[in-house]
Amino acid sequence: MASVVRSGAWKALKNGSTSESFVHLHRFQTLRVRSFSATMSPPSKAVVYEQHGPPDSVTRVVELLPVEVKENDVCVRMLASPINPSDINRIEGVYPVRPQVPAVGGYEGVGEVHSVGSAVKGLLPGDRVIPSPPSFGTWQTYIVKDQSVWYKVNKESPMEYAATITVNPLTALRMLEDFVTLNSGDAIVQNGATSIVGQCIIQIARSRGIRSVNIIRDRTGSEEVKQKLRKLGADEVFTESELEVKNVKSLLAGLPEPALGFNCVGGNAASLVLKFLRQGGTMVTYGGMSKKPITVSTSSFIFKNLSLRGFWLQKWMSADKAKECRGMIDYLLDLAREGKLKYEMEVTPFDDFHIALDKALGKQGSQPKQIIKF
Amino acid sequence: MASVVRSGAWKALKNGSTSESFVHLHRFQTLRVRSFSATMSPPSKAVVYEQHGPPDSVTRVVELLPVEVKENDVCVRMLASPINPSDINRIEGVYPVRPQVPAVGGYEGVGEVHSVGSAVKGLLPGDRVIPSPPSFGTWQTYIVKDQSVWYKVNKESPMEYAATITVNPLTALRMLEDFVTLNSGDAIVQNGATSIVGQCIIQIARSRGIRSVNIIRDRTGSEEVKQKLRKLGADEVFTESELEVKNVKSLLAGLPEPALGFNCVGGNAASLVLKFLRQGGTMVTYGGMSKKPITVSTSSFIFKNLSLRGFWLQKWMSADKAKECRGMIDYLLDLAREGKLKYEMEVTPFDDFHIALDKALGKQGSQPKQIIKF
Structure with a gap:
């Protein structure tokens, strides 16, 4: 080799x-x-x-x-x-x-x-x-x-x-397509929204009329970060501490409850994604930046009927995906050339x-x- | 009403x-x-x-x-x-x-x-x-x-x-059929194996040639409990403390790695089910007897590609399942009449x-x- x-x-x-x-x-x-x-x-x-x-x-x-x-x-x-x-x-x-x-x-x-x-x-x-x-x-x-x-x-x-x-962009694209059928007007929620994958998710979703709810960690200059993500097309951006409320969904304003969530952080940030998901929603984990595990209540599975899945590009690739992969690369590079995908x-x-x-x-x-x- | x-x-x-x-x-x-x-x-x-x-x-x-x-x-x-x-x-x-x-x-x-x-x-x-x-x-x-x-x-x-x-028996039957396609010779793993649903899972699985790995809590008389479950058709029965080993799969002996797991306990007992699952396996939560949440590592989702789902009979019923449900009742009552389903x-x-x-x-x-x- x-x-x-x-x-x-x-x-x-x-x-x-x-x-x-x-x-x-x-x-x-x-x-x-x-x-x-x-x-x-x-x-x-x-x-x-x-x-x-x-x-x-x-x-x-x-x-x-x-x-x-x-x-x-x-x-x-x-x-x-x-x-x-x-x-x-x-x-x-x-x-x-x-x-x-x-x-x-x-x-x-x-x-x-x-x-x-x-x-x-x-x-x-x-x-x-x-x-x-x-x-x-x-x-x-x-x-x-x-x-x-x-x-x-x-x-x-x-x-x-x-x-x-x-x-990164291919991970974002696959995760938007492979787990839940999303239509224009639907919403997703994600943590680690400032990561490159996070930014790609916001922009690819936006290009399809899909709204995004974004969670970022508390940091100095978070207003600036929010501005930046909104400029990319984020509909809502919250810091983790802003979500210390009884019912996070009351913050959704006009957005529908998200059917799909993405987690690349773990710990509390993963729990926040779960809280935003609608009945029967799916959370896909693709990273664990906090190095903390994901903790889920029994009732989230039984009564809220949530599904938790994972995504790993390298595993997805190992299946015979070369042809499929190349078509998606053209699509993503087109978006980048048109200025619709930036990081x-x-x-x-x-x-x-x-x-x-x-x-x-x-x-x-x-x-x-x-x-x-x- | x-x-x-x-x-x-x-x-x-x-x-x-x-x-x-x-x-x-x-x-x-x-x-x-x-x-x-x-x-x-x-x-x-x-x-x-x-x-x-x-x-x-x-x-x-x-x-x-x-x-x-x-x-x-x-x-x-x-x-x-x-x-x-x-x-x-x-x-x-x-x-x-x-x-x-x-x-x-x-x-x-x-x-x-x-x-x-x-x-x-x-x-x-x-x-x-x-x-x-x-x-x-x-x-x-x-x-x-x-x-x-x-x-x-x-x-x-x-x-x-x-x-x-x-x-209970209908919960067991639906969970064996609705998440993963199991064939004769495949294996499942479950905690709370002494619960009625757990006993039904063992027996329905057995009647279909599906092997079962069963986890019970540590208790006095656990040998007797193991005997009882084996008599129902359990292939392997372990107490939680017996599974405090580096690699639980080394205990599987001749059984295949389970593709499907059931959790009605939460906490450590849920983690043990996850450990037994094979790459790409699914754990279905239907109860939380320990009142402890389910904790999952990031790598379980990304690298082991596990899926975590939930099952709630009452939700399943609320869809228009009356007809389907009645056919299954006949099937289950037949098993009971034949002595193949006991609790x-x-x-x-x-x-x-x-x-x-x-x-x-x-x-x-x-x-x-x-x-x-x-």
């Missing part, structure tokens, strides 16, 4: 060479290799980790040897790739599905076709592509994988949206990867989604 | 007559009434409550005036009716759907047709009938309701099973209603289901 670090480069590291001497050795080897074969990729600069642990201490940027571009392979020069929370969890070793170490980090991104094998059809150098379904090892400058991995996207799609479209991102040059990583790890307070530009 | 206490009788009580003087007055009136009309029911002796509260203090047995048997009515002499936990909750006023007070207690039972109105078809005096769907006010000696309420059952059905078939009951004469009620309230420790014989 191309996501496994190329063994030659890896051996050099294991033999105790410093990263600097390794890079020199590596470049020397690279030149030698390229001299006798035209079907090799360029060397790749990659974020690798040899063992699981805190991402800021186990990852380093190394240069990897060129690999052969076989007849069905496409060599892609990566342009941009995000640092998603799940990428961090994979490096930490706490994510149930992750590549074997040593591994290159990353799971989604966008690139440009650099070269193609002799049997490749429909992709040409210069094409803008994303791995779809997403695929491990996107934090590197050149990736060689089978042509089936790559999906050509509209070159006019904003680069940072193409880089991030298959994890904050910060683009950081690859050389500053560890600064971006620190931000993604929350070491500098709340920060926008970090996008590595290669 | 016939479930409302007849107003004449009720006025007498409200006017402060003692229950003894009331009965005398009532009998006198009855005789007078019957003398000029042949279409009246006999007077009825009933368990009534005028306000919500502790069932042993708010209920009393009174005699009610005869009521008219209209052309579509059937007058049934009740033979037997159980005291179900939901009957107690309705009297306490803590059940979401309950008759308006003053009311006669009870929700299911069996009786014999005493007389029929002139337009009644298909029912004759002497027929054995149950109210189906069940219907409020079964704790009385004579009930007059529209013919559509009554369903004729096989006279050879054991009386106490006919009296109890529409609440412990204690039959108590109506005169000792308050003794049975104390037992049903748990005042005398664990007791079999109490059946009032009229």
Whole structure:
């Protein structure tokens, strides 16, 4: 698998060479290799980790040897790739599905076709592509994988949206479609509304006439956050403490009781979503930012007939969804191009990867989604 | 509605007559009434409550005036009716759907047709009938309701099973059929396995080749309880403390991981059901005996893809299920007649209603289901 670090480069590291001497050795080897074969990729600069642990201490940027571009392979020069929370969890070793170490980090991104094998059809150098379904090892400058991995996207799609479209926006879209049939005029409720998925839910719902009730945590500047979410299309935004009332539904004003709720926080914030749901409603859990479990009364199940479900994009992907997935990517990138799907991102040059990583790890307070530009 | 206490009788009580003087007055009136009309029911002796509260203090047995048997009515002499936990909750006023007070207690039972109105078809005096769907006010000696309420059952059905078939066994049957498609060889897991519903689940599952993993609370004599449940067809029975192991599934021996679980306890016992479930499994909550909520980790939803649902027979009934319901009653009564569906009951004469009620309230420790014989 191309996501496994190329063994030659890896051996050099294991033999105790410093990263600097390794890079020199590596470049020397690279030149030698390229001299006798035209079907090799360029060397790749990659974020690798040899063992699981805190991402800021186990990852380093190394240069990897060129690999052969076989007849069905496409060599892609990566342009941009995000640092998603799940990428961090994979490096930490706490994510149930992750590549074997040593591994290159990353799971989604966008690139440009650099070269193609002799049997490749429909992709040409210069094409803008994303791995779809997403695929491990996107934090590197050149990736060689089978042509089936790559999906050509509209070159006019904003680069940072193409880089991030298959994890967060797709999660939002699937969750809006897969659990409850929603019609224009219906409402949903969610906590963690400021997360990227949360923002996508607000906007995709809005584009379909679906109203949203949004719960955010108490924080300084919450009025500003509310304004921002309302601007995206949120109908109602409440802080958790504003919902310390006897009957949260009395705050719904003209909105219908939500049939569907989303939880990415757990604890009290999950209970608040449940309180808003209508009789027979469904809450879908897709994250647990508070690290607290979800607590539900017996009567919520029996008398209120609530259903609690979960969503995990990676599991959904593992079914044979490639084709379906690609159609949705076009839909979502169209929304992004039209300005109907927006979220904050910060683009950081690859050389500053560890600064971006620190931000993604929350070491500098709340920060926008970090996008590595290669 | 016939479930409302007849107003004449009720006025007498409200006017402060003692229950003894009331009965005398009532009998006198009855005789007078019957003398000029042949279409009246006999007077009825009933368990009534005028306000919500502790069932042993708010209920009393009174005699009610005869009521008219209209052309579509059937007058049934009740033979037997159980005291179900939901009957107690309705009297306490803590059940979401309950008759308006003053009311006669009870929700299911069996009786014999005493007389029929002139337009009644298909029912004759002497027929054995149950109210189906069940219907409020079964704790009385004579009930007059529209013919559509009554369903004729096989006279050879054991009386106490006919009296109890529409609440507990039907709950067990619906829960086995409505959430997950189970095939012979599949397994289910449940807590509260000694409850009547739990015992029915074991036996109905067994009759379909479905294996059961059963969780009981720690108690003295648990070996005896295990024996009893195994005799009913339970494949595995564990006490909660026996499940304090790292991986409960290692205890499954040859059984498949259960796809469906039932929870009527909450708290730790609910968590144990969740632990046994296979990837993508469903837990259905239908009771909360421990009065503790259900706590679920985020990863159970995301990575294990569990679904949590609820079941409430009364809600299920309120949809237009009368016909479907009656077919299932025949099926369940057949099982009972064949000895394939058994559970412990204690039959108590109506005169000792308050003794049975104390037992049903748990005042005398664990007791079999109490059946009032009229």
